[in-house]
Amino acid sequence: MRLKSDRAANIGLLVLALAGLVAGSILADLFKVLIAVVIAYAVLRLGLAMLRNLARPLPEPPDPGVLRKVKIEYRCAICGAEVRMTVAPDEDPDPPRHCQDEMDLVAPIE
Ligand SMILES: [Zn+2]
Numbered sequence: 001m002r003l004k005s006d007r008a009a010n011i012g013l014l015v016l017a018l019a020g021l022v023a024g025s026i027l028a029d030l031f032k033v034l035i036a037v038v039i040a041y042a043v044l045r046l047g048l049a050m051l052r053n054l055a056r057p058l059p060e061p062p063d064p065g066v067l068r069k070v071k072i073e074y075r076c077a078i079c080g081a082e083v084r085m086t087v088a089p090d091e092d093p094d095p096p097r098h099c100q101d102e103m104d105l106v107a108p109i110e
Contacts, residue, residue, distance in 0.1 A: 068088055068090060069086065070085055070087065071086060072084070072085045072093070072105065073106040074103035076098035077104050078101060082106065083098075083103065
């Protein structure tokens with residue numbers, strides 16, 4: 001009788017171990033699927049946001065009366081080009097970009 005109960009316990013342990021193995025692999029697969037879904041969602045959102053940015057039309061230029069006369073010089077720190085801004089929507093406008101970078105303010109000309 002003792003032998004039989006030992007065998008039953010061994011079979012029980014074996015079944016338990018197999019069940020744990022199967023459950024573990026299923027859970028690991030579920031986890032991988034979950035990660036893949038999260039990454040796919042993030043990539044999709046990023047792509048849609050980029051497309052939306054491309055599709056958004058440029059804002060209309062403001063009325064000439066709203067613009068202010070300014071005299072500001074900017075220099076490109078990379079290639080050395082200089083530009084003078086004469087009209088801007090406000091007195092402290094954002095610097096223009098050159099060589100894909102914002103230009104440095106040289107001096108407001110008074
Ligand atoms: Zn430049």
